[in-house]
Amino acid sequence: MRLLVFTDVHGDERIIKRLKKKAKKTDLVLCAGDITIFEHNMRRILQELNRIGKPLLLVHGNHEGESNLRKACKQHKNIVFLHKRFYEQEGVLIVGYGGGGFALRDKEFERFEKRIRAKRKKDQKLVVMFHGPPYKLKVDRIMGEHAGSKSYTDFIKKQKPKIVICGHLHENNYKHDKIGKTIILNPGPEGRIITIK
Secondary structure (H helix, E strand, C coil): CCEEEECCCCCHHHHHHHHHHHHHHCCCEEEEECCCCCCCCCHHHHHHHCCCCCEEECCCCCCHHHHHHHHCCCCCCCCEEECCEEEECCEEEEECCCCCCCCCCCHHHHHHHHHHHHHHCCCCEEEEEECCCCCCHHHHEEEEEECCHHHHHHHHHCCCCEEEEEEEEEEEEEEEEEEEEEEECCCCCEEEEEECC
């Protein structure tokens, strides 16, 4: 399965046009949040993303309110709001968790983690999409300090997803790291095409 993954486009329609072209070569599109600048032109941006014409799984960032984006996504047949939800394709379980990006611990995510464990079949491949990054990696450094979530890192160590997509910290766009065999990727606004085998 080929995925186009991206994050933090912040309403840049030139980037969205380039993403549309890249998406033609993929099965599914994932966006790790911050499609807008504080919800400015959110409806128009969602219309453009819907025109990609592929299923687009999306979580909110820190620039979109969860309930506002959830409601707006319902107007678009190709867009699935994935926050605290699941999507399965070709035997792969894809999980989304958006918002935040500023807390060292996320108690709400730690509660949601129980639902992930209950939903996931034994040995099922897992792809996780956060808006904020996990802690103490190349994708969470800002001004020489780590700013990610320990809750996410602990989850990754236990559940061993195939890949984790995150964003939020623009300084780390296009960087990647690993926890065990799990690849952690900030695909940036221009995105990356990845293959899940």
